[in-house]
Amino acid sequence: MVKKNLAKKKLIELRNVHFSYGDNVVLEDVSFSVNAGDYVGVIGPNGGGKTTLLSIMLGLLKPSSGQVLIFGKKLSDLKRERAHIGYVPQRLSQLDANFPATVYEIVASGRTAGNGPFHVFSKNDKDAVERALAIAKIGELRHKLIGDLSGGERQRVMIARSLAGEPQVLVLDEPTTGVDIASQEQFYHFLAELNHQHGLTIIFVSHDIDIVANEVHSLLLINRKVVSYGPAKDMINKHYLDDLYGGKIDFTFHPHHHH
Amino acid sequence: MFSLFQYDFIVRAFAAGLITAVVAPAIGMFLVVRRYSLMADTLAHVSLVGVAVGLLTNTNPVLGSLIAAVIASIAIEGLRESKKVFGESILALFLSGGLALAVVIVSLGHGFSVNLMSYLFGSITTVSATDISIIAAAGAIILIALAVFYKEFFSVAFNEELSAASGMNVRAYNVALIVLAAVTVSLSMRIVGALLIGALMIIPTVSAIQFKMSFKKTLALSMGFSLFAVISGLFASYYFNLASGGTIVVIALLVFCLSLLANKGLKG
Numbered sequence: 001m002v003k004k005n006l007a008k009k010k011l012i013e014l015r016n017v018h019f020s021y022g023d024n025v026v027l028e029d030v031s032f033s034v035n036a037g038d039y040v041g042v043i044g045p046n047g048g049g050k051t052t053l054l055s056i057m058l059g060l061l062k063p064s065s066g067q068v069l070i071f072g073k074k075l076s077d078l079k080r081e082r083a084h085i086g087y088v089p090q091r092l093s094q095l096d097a098n099f100p101a102t103v104y105e106i107v108a109s110g111r112t113a114g115n116g117p118f119h120v121f122s123k124n125d126k127d128a129v130e131r132a133l134a135i136a137k138i139g140e141l142r143h144k145l146i147g148d149l150s151g152g153e154r155q156r157v158m159i160a161r162s163l164a165g166e167p168q169v170l171v172l173d174e175p176t177t178g179v180d181i182a183s184q185e186q187f188y189h190f191l192a193e194l195n196h197q198h199g200l201t202i203i204f205v206s207h208d209i210d211i212v213a214n215e216v217h218s219l220l221l222i223n224r225k226v227v228s229y230g231p232a233k234d235m236i237n238k239h240y241l242d243d244l245y246g247g248k249i250d251f252t253f254h255p256h257h258h259h
Numbered sequence: 260m261f262s263l264f265q266y267d268f269i270v271r272a273f274a275a276g277l278i279t280a281v282v283a284p285a286i287g288m289f290l291v292v293r294r295y296s297l298m299a300d301t302l303a304h305v306s307l308v309g310v311a312v313g314l315l316t317n318t319n320p321v322l323g324s325l326i327a328a329v330i331a332s333i334a335i336e337g338l339r340e341s342k343k344v345f346g347e348s349i350l351a352l353f354l355s356g357g358l359a360l361a362v363v364i365v366s367l368g369h370g371f372s373v374n375l376m377s378y379l380f381g382s383i384t385t386v387s388a389t390d391i392s393i394i395a396a397a398g399a400i401i402l403i404a405l406a407v408f409y410k411e412f413f414s415v416a417f418n419e420e421l422s423a424a425s426g427m428n429v430r431a432y433n434v435a436l437i438v439l440a441a442v443t444v445s446l447s448m449r450i451v452g453a454l455l456i457g458a459l460m461i462i463p464t465v466s467a468i469q470f471k472m473s474f475k476k477t478l479a480l481s482m483g484f485s486l487f488a489v490i491s492g493l494f495a496s497y498y499f500n501l502a503s504g505g506t507i508v509v510i511a512l513l514v515f516c517l518s519l520l521a522n523k524g525l526k527g
Contacts, residue, residue, distance in 0.1 A: 058424040082426030089420055099292055099417060101474040109417060112410045113425035121410075145471055165425065 009036040010072065011169050011201055012057055017066035019052055026052045028225050030066070034169070034203060039195045041216035041232065042205045048223040051090075054173055054205050058087055071168065083114035086162025088155075090173040097147035103157050104142040107132055110164030129164050135198065136160035136190075152183030156190070169201040170194070176208070188215050263497050271391050272383035272450065272493060272503070278398040279447045279459070280489035284467075284481035285405055286443045287460030289436055291468070292416050298335075298437065300457035301350040302444040305331035305357030307453050309445075310378045311364035320378060321393050324448055328441035331357065336437050340430070381452030381504030383496055394446040401439050412436060413474060450489070452504035459485060462511040469522035484514050 013033040019026045026049045034040055044050050055061040056068060059075045059082060067074070071081055110132065111125045133139045136156040141149065146157065155175055162170055172191075176184045192215060194200045206212045213219060219235045221227040228235060263269045290298050309327030313320030331353055338349050365375055377385045405412070414422045415432045423429045440460075447456045467481035492507030499506075 059426070060420070060424055078426065080426065082424075085424065087421060087424040089418070096292075098468070100468045100472070100477045101413075101417065105413070105474050106417060109410065109414045112414045113422065113427045115410075117408055117411055119410075143473075145473075148471075161421075 010034070011036055011070070012203070013067075013069040013072075014056070014063075015067040015069070017056060017063040017068065019049070019056065019061065019063050025224065027056075027063070030222070030226055032220060032226060032229050034201060036168070036201055037195075037199055039192075039202045039215075039217045040204065040220055041212040041218070042203060042220045042222060043207065043209055043212055044222040044227075046207060050205050050207075050222060051173065053222060054171065054203075057203070058085060058171060080114055080116060083165050084168045086110075086159075086165060086167030086170040088158045088162055088170065088172045088175050090175070099146055101146055102142065103138060103144050103146060103149070103160075104129070104133075106146055106157055107138075107142075107160045107164050110161040114165050128166055132160040132163035135163055135194070150183070151179040152187065155179055155183070155187060159190075159194075167200070169203065171203045171205075173205045174207065175204075176206075191215065263494075268384050268386065269497065271386040271388065273490075274391055275386045275394050275446075276383075276450045276489045276493050276503075277486070278394050279450050280485045281482050282398050282401050282443050283447050283451075283456070283459045284463040284485040285478065286401065286436075286440050287464045288474075288478050288481055289412055289416050290440060291461055291464045295440075296457070296461045297347070297350045297354075298440055299444060299460040301335070301354040301357070302328045302332060302437075302441050303448070303453040303456045304354045304361075306441070306445050306448065307361035307378065308357055308364065310375065310448070310453070311361040314374055315364055315368040319389055319393070321390050321445060321449065324378075324453075325393070325397065325442060325445040327357075328445050329438055332437040332441035333434065336434050377452070378448055379452050379454050380502045381448070381450050381455065381507075383450070383493060383503045386449050390449055394449070397442045397446045401442055404435070404439055408432065408435065450493075450503055451507055452502075455504040455508045458508040458511060459488070462508070462515050463488065466511070466515040466518040469518040471522070484511065484518075488514060 010033045015031050017027055017030040030053065042050055042053065052061065056063055057070075059068075059070070059078070062075075070078055070085065073081070108121070108125070108129045111121070111128060115125070130139075133142060136159050138153065138156050138160055141153060141157070146154065149157065158175075159170070176187060179187065191202060191204070195202050202216075204212060204216060213232050213235070216232050218230060219232045220229045221235065264273075287299065290296055306324035306328040309323030309325065310320040311323075312318075312327070313323030335349055335353055338344055339346055344352070376382075411427065411432050414427065415429055415436075419429050422432075443460065444453075444456050447459060451459045463481040463484040464477070466484050467477045470477070470480060472480065488507050488511040492510050493503060495501055495510075496503040496506045
């Protein structure tokens with residue numbers, strides 16, 4: 001994980017990114033950058049291009065036009081460095097409950113991409129896995145099967161898996177879907193700790209405006225275009241949210257989704 | 260007691276059987292957790308095309324099946340990625356298509372249908388010395404590949420999206436796994452037969468999963484179950500004059516039933 005002396009370094013930068021599926025324009029002229037140490041919330045309505053934006057940042061989708069720089073390099077010039085983007089996907093509850101693997105095995109698999117093939121699991125790898133288990137406070141779950149865990153516990157396992165790869169940035173996609181409220185609060189506290197104490201850069205994609213706005217430092221409001229990007233405390237006013245949601249949703253409304 | 264080992268064909272059958280017993284569930288484990296269980300059966304049916312060609316042209320059928328299965332495995336993965344046909348439908352296409360083509364080729368060369376039976380259901384009397392060399396070489400390649408790329412196969416099996424996001428070449432590992440499965444199918448064919456290979460790749464794994472252990476221990480246990488089924492199946496096949504493939508699979512199924520009961524016991 002990065003220490004504070006790297007602050008201000010641009011980790012992820014998008015320049016004039018466009019993306020469309022056929023005639024359907026999903027992202028239009030999107031430019032922004034995320035600096036080391038930031039805690040950014042990406043919010044916007046469903047269908048507003050959040051997930052596409054996230055896939056582009058992760059290199060899972062190529063933009064139709066525009067540039068994506070990760071750690072200052074073009075995606076095609078990145079090799080093992082991509083392993084230093086930690087990703088925690090949506091719908092943790094849909095993780096295969098019957099997948100026969102222990103917490104330790106899954107967390108340790110976070111080292112695989114960075115090490116590459118032909119690598120023998122070393123003391124260094126073991127130490128990184130132990131640190132990740134300790135930070136995520138799941139050391140005592142290490143021998144449990146992933147299928148025997150609660151939603152909140154699985155979420156920590158997935159974060160620990162990312163941390164084991166010693167990421168410079170953690171990207172989370174709606175990570176609280178399917179997790180109960182009490183676990184959610186603990187989870188936000190845990191993320192704040194990762195950002196604050198460990199200096200980890202976090203990008204958090206969510207539709208859950210009020211919780212995210214209270215947690216993150218900066219907000220990127222996206223609805224096909226960048227509606228606004230700036231410090232979260234300046235952004236929490238109705239004007240921007242009207243732009244974003246077309247005035248249909250009031251900020252006091254808490255959009256809980258039932259599954 | 261083991262007077263049966265005085266016969267060369269039995270020694271060859273056991274050699275082929277032991278290699279098969281270790282390799283089949285090792286690849287099967289990755290197929291099962293990825294919901295690819297039917298892949299083994301599909302490749303087995305396609306490999307019959309190679310067997311039929313081998314019998315027709317008087318070349319080694321095991322080698323023929325190996326080539327047919329590897330070509331089909333690459334075609335299946337290519338078609339799956341193109342997303343023009345549903346994944347399951349692709350398997351159905353190749354499964355029945357392979358069998359149809361094999362039957363047509365067989366009917367071209369009259370008179371070797373009895374020989375073909377041994378490839379369908381497995382036979383301990385027909386393993387040749389050439390077969391053993393091919394099976395041993397292919398088995399060694401599979402085990403080495405698995406040992407070297409174990410972590411990558413694990414990561415991709417657990418979550419393709421996560422693996423791709425961290426820069427892993429998911430496509431290459433998918434192709435590698437399915438080609439290894441194709442090789443496994445071909446080398447298992449002599450002992451368990453094309454129609455029953457899928458069972459030997461899948462049943463020991465789903466039995467071992469019932470014991471709720473780590474991935475590695477589940478893999479080891481599935482190999483143990485498979486060895487037990489193959490060894491006892493070969494003995495039974497010899498002493499009671501039974502088809503080896505069927506006997507092995509019936510024993511593997513018994514182990515599965517006991518595993519299910521044990522799972523209930525673990526939960527209760």
